[in-house]
Amino acid sequence: MKIFSTLSGKKEQFVPQSDEVTMYVCGVTPYSDAHIGHAMSYIIFDVIRRYIRFSGYKLKFIQNVTDVDDKIIDRANKKGIPAIELAEQYSDSFMADMDALNVVRADFYPRATGEIDKIIEMVQGLVNNGYAYEVNGSVYFRVTKVSDYGKLAHRTLDSMMAGARIEIEQDKEHPMDFTLWKASKPGEPSWTSPWGEGRPGWHIECSAMSLKYLGDTIDIHGGGSDLIFPHHENEIVQSECFTGKKPFAKYWMHNGLLQFGGDKMSKSLGNLITIKDALQKYNVDTIRIFILNSHYRSPLKYSLEAFQAAESAADRLRRTVEREDNANNTNKLDPQPYRKLFIEAMDDDFNTPQALAALFDLARAINQAADAGTDISEAKNTLAELAQNVLGLKLASISYEQNPEIQKLIQERQTFREERNWKEADDVRQKLADLGVAVEDTPTGVKITPLKKK
RNA sequence: GGCGACGUAGCCAAGUGGUAAGGCAGGGGUCUGCAAAACCCCCAUUCAGCGGUUCAAAUCCGCUCGUCGCCUCCA
Numbered sequence: 038m039k040i041f042s043t044l045s046g047k048k049e050q051f052v053p054q055s056d057e058v059t060m061y062v063c064g065v066t067p068y069s070d071a072h073i074g075h076a077m078s079y080i081i082f083d084v085i086r087r088y089i090r091f092s093g094y095k096l097k098f099i100q101n102v103t104d105v106d107d108k109i110i111d112r113a114n115k116k117g118i119p120a121i122e123l124a125e126q127y128s129d130s131f132m133a134d135m136d137a138l139n140v141v142r143a144d145f146y147p148r149a150t151g152e153i154d155k156i157i158e159m160v161q162g163l164v165n166n167g168y169a170y171e172v173n174g175s176v177y178f179r180v181t182k183v184s185d186y187g188k189l190a191h192r193t194l195d196s197m198m199a200g201a202r203i204e205i206e207q208d209k210e211h212p213m214d215f216t217l218w219k220a221s222k223p224g225e226p227s228w229t230s231p232w233g234e235g236r237p238g239w240h241i242e243c244s245a246m247s248l249k250y251l252g253d254t255i256d257i258h259g260g261g262s263d264l265i266f267p268h269h270e271n272e273i274v275q276s277e278c279f280t281g282k283k284p285f286a287k288y289w290m291h292n293g294l295l296q297f298g299g300d301k302m303s304k305s306l307g308n309l310i311t312i313k314d315a316l317q318k319y320n321v322d323t324i325r326i327f328i329l330n331s332h333y334r335s336p337l338k339y340s341l342e343a344f345q346a347a348e349s350a351a352d353r354l355r356r357t358v359e360r361e362d363n364a365n366n367t368n369k370l371d372p373q374p375y376r377k378l379f380i381e382a383m384d385d386d387f388n389t390p391q392a393l394a395a396l397f398d399l400a401r402a403i404n405q406a407a408d409a410g411t412d413i414s415e416a417k418n419t420l421a422e423l424a425q426n427v428l429g430l431k432l433a434s435i436s437y438e439q440n441p442e443i444q445k446l447i448q449e450r451q452t453f454r455e456e457r458n459w460k461e462a463d464d465v466r467q468k469l470a471d472l473g474v475a476v477e478d479t480p481t482g483v484k485i486t487p488l489k490k491k
Numbered sequence: 492g493g494c495g496a497c498g499u500a501g502c503c504a505a506g507u508g509g510u511a512a513g514g515c516a517g518g519g520g521u522c523u524g525c526a527a528a529a530c531c532c533c534c535a536u537u538c539a540g541c542g543g544u545u546c547a548a549a550u551c552c553g554c555u556c557g558u559c560g561c562c563u564c565c566a
Contacts, residue, residue, distance in 0.1 A: 062566090063566075064566090065565095065566075066564085066565085071566085072566090074565085074566055075565095075566050076566090077566070078566035079566075081566090082566090106564090107564080108564070108565095190494080190495095190561080190562085191494075191495080192493085192494060192495095192561095192562080196493060196494065196562090197493080197494090197562065198493090239564085259566095260566060261565075261566030262496095262560075262561080262566085263560080263561070263564095263565055263566070264565080264566070265561075266494095266561065266562070267562085267563095268565090291566095292566070293496090293560085294559095294560070294565090294566070295566085296559075296560090326514085327503090330503070330504065330505095330513085330514065331503075331504060331505090332504085332505075334496095335496090335497080335504090336496080336497080336559065336560070337503095338503085338559095340502085340503080342502055342503070342515080342516090343502080343503050343504095343515085345515075345516095346502075346503060346514060346515035346516080347503085347514080347515085348515095349514080349515060349516090350513090350514050350515070353514085353528095356528065356529085357529095360529085382505090388505075388506095390504060390505050390506095390512090390513075390514090391505055391506085391512070391513080393505095393513070393514080394504095394505070394512050394513035394514080395512090395513085396513090397512095397513055397514065398512085398513075401529095401530090404528095404529055404530070405529085405530065405531095407529080407530095408522095408529060408530055409530095454524085457524075459524055459525065462524090462525090463524095463525070463526085466525095466526080475526095475527070476526090476527085477526080477527045477528060478523075478524095478525095478526080478527080479527090479528075484527085484528080486527085486528090
């Protein structure tokens, strides 16, 4: 298995430290509903996790919830509720979204507010060994003391300074120094520390959690490419300087970002589509195929057309899995060649578009074989296994058996058809269409599917 | 201003030296009472443009044009 690491800038052979792979992906700061950009990132890392397990490794996966932060405090103040309550609310909302998107849960979701002891221990350690300094109750990291600062973003301190819009903060020794511990203002959530009342800076919680739950060196650390700098860069220096061990993470993985249409990517929330909105309109498989049909490191443009294409594609796989087995036929379709292609694609830095292509090739072969009466049971199992276990698709069809109105109309139509009364039969079909379902006559009986949105 | 990514058919999108995957849409056909689904055939002599290296380039190099990201909160 090969993984592209942002740190080295190339694909590397994946060699975990042990049979149990340790992995950390930056989670959310819960102050509003998550949007489909979040869905993209977490679905991608979900598939990566699923594939690592599918390949035979064990995996320990941790994801943070940063439940104390400026934006949470601002938003909570506007709403007139405690910050922790707001964070709780949106954190629950996020978990519900992840479940709905069929994202496998992490082993544990530590919260920043629950890890204050570890955070203070780290900040103190960094002060003690000279990598951090306290000014007016806040503690800053001294970036000039680290020779390889910028190694993840592939930049140097000088190049960062050139033309950068950096707000000059009087307290900092160097403009690029970043906050480890922030002195709190009155009314803000705060904890007692050796430097007075305060709260964690932005980057420190991820380091603390990763070190505490996964160890000094983990195998994979991931997140959106917008986190490379400064978030992950800072995680690296503060962690490595605290533990004295390198590397903090062996492989750094970053997904490309979702772009919103050709229009202005307006910063106002009007342009953002929440996961809840998307799920209202499309099923999980549609959303997952939309995302997995492009490579995870490439940016992806949101478009209605692409979603509709993904919906049709999902439907194709779903229908294929539902075809009759012909299990009594002695001719069998062998899915191995397709399985091999799928695995080769996934082994090459999780090339899901190519893996999906292998699945569609298998689907075509299955349909061909099914038309010919060949036994497709094993091939179908392979298709379902790879699609569901690795790509996290559900391939679940909607059942209308519990709907008496639809069942009654189907019966009516069957009667007309047996009487060869095509006119009446077609009228009933139209009635069913008005109810949002399409009826298909197949050799094995009537099949009801949701009517396609045009 | 600095750093970086990208530009492949109507749309989405793989492919990083050996002659263009896959999905969607479209056209024709088989099947069907009609449909739908499925299947078959067709749909980029060509990979933004211009030069260069090479026996050979979408793939390497240079320039031009265009789009985007990061440098500030962000998956």
